[in-house]
Amino acid sequence: MQLNPWALSGIVVMAVVTFAVGVYGSRSAHTTSDFLVARRLVNAERNAAAISGEYLSAASFLGVAGLVLRDGVDGLWYPIGFAGGYLLLLMFVAAPLRRSGAYTLPDFSEARLGSVGLRKLTALVVLVIGSLYVVPQFQGAGLTLSTVTGLPNEVGVALVALVVLVNVFGGGLRAVTLVQAMQYWVKLFAISLPAFLLFTAFLSTPSADRGELVADMPPRFERDTTVTVETDVVLTVARPVLLRAEGTVNGAPVSGAVYWAGDRHTVAAGTELRFTAGSDVPVVEGAVADNSSWAQPQDRGPQGLFHTYSLIFATFLGTMGLPHVLMRFYTNPTGHAARRTTLFVLAMLGLFYLFPTVFGALSRLYVPELLVTGDTDAAVLLLPTAMLDNWLGKLLGAITAAGAFAAFLSTSAGLVVCVAGVLSTDLPSGGQVRDFRLWTLVATAIPLAVAMGFSSLSLSQTVGLVFAVAASTFCPLLLLGIWWRGLTAWGAGCGIVLGGGLSVLAAVLTEWGPPMDGWLGVLLVQPALVTVPLAFATMITVSRLTKDRVPLDVARIMLRMHAPDRLGFIRDRDVERFGGQGGQRRPGRHRAPEPD
Known part of the structure; x- marks a missing residue:
């Protein structure tokens, strides 16, 4: 791929704008509350835009179109699950989680179950999920820069890591919130305008000169x-x-x-x-070979049905277990505002996911060579110039490249904030701003090294495994912790270890293990249908066996999470409880007596 100055200009402009907005947002960030929860004063509309900007990652901007190109209708389960999971989050988690008064998921686990050991375990799981999730963002950045400019992958990886580091280091969540809200609208523009113009160009082409997407034949090369x-x-x-x-x-x-x-x-x-x-067009093994089959759901037998249901479990339930998304609800001032935020997010995501489908369908006709190499994630980047070999195609290509870089930047920033926040509050480092900044360097450097050293799966498949880990750990912890007073720390810990351990093992074997066929191969690619019920069953069973360890103040904590906001039961932790003067924590900070 030769250097494309148009696309490179779009990427540079996006990086500069992100840097400038981040610097602007950092000017008023000084306290721990600024860095971790943006003072809990983010209104519902801006928070929804920030969540959407953070959530629409490489898997959404590039991966969904690649899945539609390769798998056709069957690939639509990913965007359905990515968006639909927020409905469950709205119904069961958003408001009670905000009323818990916690800063992070480990903080919630200790507040609900009174166990420092469980807090440390959930902190470890946050680090695993964050690291697994941020690596494909960095690798997607390398793919984008390599595809549109011909530069080495490492250049794109390093560029995204540098911009993310500067923004998070300077202003934490307060700066990142402003950046991510802006980036949602950039991504929506960068995917919707090209999709509209390219589809219009497709319809304006005489029917005799354009291919058929539903013909009973394989895709064909339109030119040598x-x-x-x-x-x-x-x-x-x-x-x-x-x-x-x-x-x-x-x-x-x-x-x-x-x-x-x-x-x-x-x-x-x-x-x-x-x-x-x-x-x-020859296709990589596993892709749909003919267009008629591509355009309709496939009967893949029991294994295919298991894969589909496991994917639904992972995406729908994994959304409520993503720590960098859940962290956003702590920034709302009330539980009611958290629910309104989730409702806005549903609308914003539903609107966005209409357009990658258009890119995937058109790519089947105009860039079928991606089916040969398997690099289907590059469809969004290559389609504009493949369809329009003129200045407009180059301009649209620059816009999509800028949108792709916005996706990597926003999601990576949210993940780094989350991981750095957990490291700075759950390790014996004091929990102050300087500690947050120190751990920001670590939270950026480790995924950067992994992204430089290893190749990735397809973006959506990699992120799908992350969703499986989240669904098998934090989803049962939150649902049972919020709605069942019988949960104990031992039950929660055993369920997290079993569900999370099996999910991580599946991810490791899928990424670095030998190829496996049959039921074992399907289970490793999508383990959620087994690991999620196992995690729930383990938490319930062990909690019943240790029912004498149910926290004595569980009634007060449940009341706090479920009472209407206007009754005033919310008790947010203040900065002194968080870190205290001199960085010393107060023991048992969640079990301190409530003020009269």
Whole structure:
């Protein structure tokens, strides 16, 4: 890929604007409350925009279109789950969580169950989820910069990490809130305007000159196309294909014409494949090979049904377990404001997810070479110039590149704030602003090193595994902690260890383990349908066995979470309880007597 000055300009402008807004928001950030909860004075509309900006990550801006390109209708479960999870958050979690008066999820666990050990365990899970989630954001930035400019992946990774570090270091959540609210509208503009114009251009093309998305045939190359395979891939073809290859195919060196009659074909990294106009497009193994099947739900048997339901579990329930999203509800002044925020988020996300679907569908016609390389996440970036080979296409490409960078910046910033907040409050470091800034460096450096050293799965699949971990740990903790007074610290801890441990093991084996087929392979890719019920069952069973350990003040805590705001039961922790003068914590800060 050659340097594209248009796209590079869009990325630079986005980085500069983000930096400037972050500096502006940092001017009034001085206290611990500023850095962790933005003084709890963020109104519902701005908080909803900030949550949406933070939530619409690389998986949303790039990954959803890539899934639609590869899997068709079946790929729509991801955006449905990503948005639908907020309905459950609105109904069961948002307001009670805000009324708990906590700063972080570990803080909530100690406030509800009175266990310092459980607090440390939940802090560890926050670090795992945050690290797993921020790595694909950094890697997506590398993919974007490499795709549109030809620069090495490491440049994009380092650029996003630097901008995020500066914003979080300077103003914490107070600065990041303003940045993320701005970035939501940037992302909506960057995805909606190009989608509208590209779809209009598609409809204005004579029907005889455009392809069919529902024809009973594979996608075709509209022009002579040369594809360079960057990583080893396994390709399948629905019908015989004649092409030319330079490299290694099916384990043997090839230089010249190749005839693929069907079945599977392995292509080594560095191989160059040349296709003539009108040739059928080979697709990576697992992708839908013909357009008619792509345009309708597939009957993949019991394993496919298990995968779909497990994905629904992970995305719907994982949303209420994402610590960087839940942290946002602590910034609302009341529980009612938290509910209003969630309602606005539902509308904003629903609007956004209309447009990646358009990109995915059009990419099936205009950039089918991505099905050969498997780099379907690049569809949003390449489609504008593939459809419009003029200044307008380059301008739209620059806009989408800027929007993609906004996605990486906003989500990464929210994750770094969350992880740094947990590290600074749950480790013996004092919990003051200087400690937050120190741990911001650590929270940025570790994912940066991982992103530099390892390649990623597709963005949506990687994020889907993160949702599975969140659904198997914090979802049962929150639902049972908010709605069942019988939960104990032992029950919560055992459920988190079992559900979270199995989910993390599945993520590790999927990313770095050997390829696995059959039921075991499906379970590792999407474990939530097993791990979430196991976590719930473990928490309930162990809590009943340890019912003598139910906190004595559980009635008071439940009243605080569920009483209407106007009754005034909310007790937010103040800065002194948080860190105290000199950085010394007060023991048992959540069990201090309530004022009369």
